[in-house]
Amino acid sequence: MEIDVLDPAAESDTPPVPRPKAPPIESRFLFVDVAAMRAKQLRRGALPRLDNDPHSSEAHRPDPRKPERVAMEEVRRGLVLYDVPPEKQTPG
Numbered sequence: 001m002e003i004d005v006l007d008p009a010a011e012s013d014t015p016p017v018p019r020p021k022a023p024p025i026e027s028r029f030l031f032v033d034v035a036a037m038r039a040k041q042l043r044r045g046a047l048p049r050l051d052n053d054p055h056s057s058e059a060h061r062p063d064p065r066k067p068e069r070v071a072m073e074e075v076r077r078g079l080v081l082y083d084v085p086p087e088k089q090t091p092g
Contacts, residue, residue, distance in 0.1 A: 019049070021078035031075060034082045039071035049079040 025031045042048065048070050064070050074080050 019079065020081065022075075022081045024078065025075065030082075030084070031072075034080055035068070035071045035075045037082075038074060038080050039068045042067035042070055049074050050077070 025034065050070060050073060064073055071080070
């Protein structure tokens with residue numbers, strides 16, 4: 001039996017798995033780097049991760065439209081996961 005993933009009737013009754021949240025970014029420089037990389041993904045066709053849930057605590061804030069603003073809002077809400085490479089050890 002083959003299941004068509006694009007067929008809405010083929011979806012199961014299980015709720016979607018919540019996306020893990022990234023830790024808050026405290027460095028302005030890291031925030032800019034992560035948001036810039038995410039904006040590049042959005043400009044290349046990635047789907048935005050901002051939801052239009054009217055019950056969310058962000059309901060009063062309109063969703064941005066520009067990829068750069070969308071990326072910054074996604075990073076601010078912790079929707080973009082990132083890795084920071086370890087610092088290089090200098091011989092010494």
